[in-house]
Amino acid sequence: MIFTLSVVGLARTILWIIAIYFIIKILSRLLAPFLIRFAARKMEEKFGQQFNQQYKQDNPKRKEGETVIDKMPNDNSQSNKKVGEYIDYEEID
DSSP states (O other): OOOOOOHHHHHHHHHHHHHHHHHHHHHHHHHHHHHHHHHHHHHHHHHHHHHHHHHHHHOOSOOTTOOOOOOOOOOOOOOOSOOOOOOOOOOOO
């Protein structure tokens, strides 16, 4: 089947493209606040769940003012006392 290009068909296609563009633009302005509000609510729930899970894991029943050390640092690192020899020098002008 061979299609021929006509001015009327081209104008009709361009008008349809412009009409669809404006319809999408108008609908996005109307629906965007609802979509953003929905996404923000979902993120808030997700962050709240993560916070509650972490808070429950990190905060077992402790008395107020009690100091707890979970892990003592390893003191296996030994410093090398003999780093090098000291060289005395004089400035030459």
